[in-house]
Amino acid sequence: MRRRLQALILALSIPLSFTGPAVAEALFQEVVVADPYLELHTGPGRGYPVFHVVERGSSVEILKRRTDWFKVRTEDRREGWVARRQMLATLQPTGELTRLSDGTLEQFAEHRWEVGIMAGDFDGASVIAGYGAWLFNQSLQVELGFEHVLGEFSNSYVGTAGITHIFVPEWPVSPLASLGTGIISIEPQTTLGQPEDRSDQVAYAGLGVRIYVTRRFMARIEYRSYMLFTSRDDNEEIDEWKYGFAFFF
Amino acid sequence: MEVRIRLFLLSRPLAAAAALLSAGVLAGCASAPEDVDVPASEAEAARIIEPEIERREIKVPKIDHENFEVGAFAGILSIEDFGSNSVYGVRFAYHIAEDLFVEAAVGRTEAGLTSFEQLSGNLRLLENRDFTYYNVSFGYNFLPGEIFLGRNYAFNSSLYVIGGVGSTRFNSEDNFTFNLGIGARILATDWLAIHLDARDHVFATDLLGRDKATNNLEGHLGFTFFF
Numbered sequence: 391m392r393r394r395l396q397a398l399i400l401a402l403s404i405p406l407s408f409t410g411p412a413v414a415e416a417l418f419q420e421v422v423v424a425d426p427y428l429e430l431h432t433g434p435g436r437g438y439p440v441f442h443v444v445e446r447g448s449s450v451e452i453l454k455r456r457t458d459w460f461k462v463r464t465e466d467r468r469e470g471w472v473a474r475r476q477m478l479a480t481l482q483p484t485g486e487l488t489r490l491s492d493g494t495l496e497q498f499a500e501h502r503w504e505v506g507i508m509a510g511d512f513d514g515a516s517v518i519a520g521y522g523a524w525l526f527n528q529s530l531q532v533e534l535g536f537e538h539v540l541g542e543f544s545n546s547y548v549g550t551a552g553i554t555h556i557f558v559p560e561w562p563v564s565p566l567a568s569l570g571t572g573i574i575s576i577e578p579q580t581t582l583g584q585p586e587d588r589s590d591q592v593a594y595a596g597l598g599v600r601i602y603v604t605r606r607f608m609a610r611i612e613y614r615s616y617m618l619f620t621s622r623d624d625n626e627e628i629d630e631w632k633y634g635f636a637f638f639f
Numbered sequence: 640m641e642v643r644i645r646l647f648l649l650s651r652p653l654a655a656a657a658a659l660l661s662a663g664v665l666a667g668c669a670s671a672p673e674d675v676d677v678p679a680s681e682a683e684a685a686r687i688i689e690p691e692i693e694r695r696e697i698k699v700p701k702i703d704h705e706n707f708e709v710g711a712f713a714g715i716l717s718i719e720d721f722g723s724n725s726v727y728g729v730r731f732a733y734h735i736a737e738d739l740f741v742e743a744a745v746g747r748t749e750a751g752l753t754s755f756e757q758l759s760g761n762l763r764l765l766e767n768r769d770f771t772y773y774n775v776s777f778g779y780n781f782l783p784g785e786i787f788l789g790r791n792y793a794f795n796s797s798l799y800v801i802g803g804v805g806s807t808r809f810n811s812e813d814n815f816t817f818n819l820g821i822g823a824r825i826l827a828t829d830w831l832a833i834h835l836d837a838r839d840h841v842f843a844t845d846l847l848g849r850d851k852a853t854n855n856l857e858g859h860l861g862f863t864f865f866f
Contacts, residue, residue: 417700419702432793432795435797436737437784437797438783438785452702454703454704454829455702455704455705456705456737456865457734457736458736459737460702482699507741509804516804518775518805540806540814545813579812604736635741
């Protein structure tokens with residue numbers, strides 16, 4: 391009797407199963423709860439309260455992700471946020487454990503793109519810098535940088551292009567060396583009677599350290615020695631120290 | 640009873656095929672017990688149906704990440720010694736973790752008159768009264784909670800403290816600027832947030848004769864989209 395009922399239910403559920411999961415599957419990833427239960431929070435953070443639990447064996451759709459939180463929809467159309475730790479204990483429809491793409495130390499060693507922001511000291515003046523890098527192999531990257539130097543007597547903008555060598559890319563802390571060239575544009579402050587704006591070519595050589603912090607995030611400390619090729623008789627040498635952070639993709 | 644089930648299934652080959660399909664995919668093992676004790680000849684009969692079942696290729700859809708936030712704001716900025724004026728700007732943020740984010744913002748306002756300028760008539764201290772700033776800051780979310788609107792609505796919210804460095808261009812001069820503030824983010828929906836922000840922009844200037852650190856307080860209301 392029970393089996394007949396099962397068969398009947400299955401037969402009846404065919405039209406539902408064609409319209410339901412078949413359509414949803416194309417849009418969202420579906421996972422099956424393997425832990426005793428999955429906790430649904432009202433928001434993407436541990437401080438937001440749990441308002442619903444999904445039992446083992448039920449499936450949920452993953453709608454989106456924000457940092458380490460996943461917005462899911464249950465079979466009865468409830469939506470809530472689940473922590474990454476619990477998401478990792480769910481199964482794919484194939485029965486495999488769910489794997490999530492996260493920044494890891496391995497990915498850090500093999501990343502392709504990098505964007506960073508730094509601040510520091512440029513010959514006694516404050517400097518704010520941004521850079522973007524493309525890695526054509528693990529240990530060599532092309533970098534484009536832009537710096538804003540805020541001095542007491544002048545402001546400068548520096549645009550640079552260079553190459554950075556990472557000595558040991560697979561280490562979480564690796565030394566690096568850089569070499570490049572660019573242009574500096576110096577504007578004197580208006581309150582002082584100084585010579586007008588000038589642009590000079592620069593070249594730099596640097597040493598630094600990059601440190602893997604977590605996920606897609608790294609810190610970077612760099613020293614650069616700049617050479618300004620001025621239109622005057624003598625060239626100018628400038629020391630720069632910068633500290634900052636970067637993301638990798 | 641098993642015979643009846645088999646008959647039931649066989650009499651509806653299409654239904655049986657679909658039932659096997661959905662049973663196989665959805666329940667995994669739900670149909671397994673029925674196959675166990677089927678004699679060889681009948682199993683062959685059942686297999687006639689099988690070739691119609693195509694193996695489904697399971698392609699796992701990518702999960703949509705929503706860690707970026709972009710938006711605009713408007714409010715009031717009080718420039719030390721130069722009065723208060725409306726300020727507006729744009730902000731862009733990247734959420735690193737549930738507690739931590741980085742934000743880049745650009746804002747613009749105009750300096751009013753100092754009390755000296757107001758009293759002296761036509762005298763003007765500045766040639767260019769534009770005040771623009773940009774900054775890069777770290778924010779830390781704390782006190783997550785909900786804001787209730789009447790009986791039916793609850794919105795997720797959180798407070799954040801934020802601070803960073805940047806530059807302020809005032810009187811055609813760039814000044815290295817620290818900023819420090821506190822804000823509230825209220826999520827109207829999962830992807831739309833309302834910000835209420837109070838910020839202090841601190842920089843040193845000698846505009847009024849001697850070097851001093853100025854505090855320029857800003858209060859603004861903004862909205863952002865997560866994407």
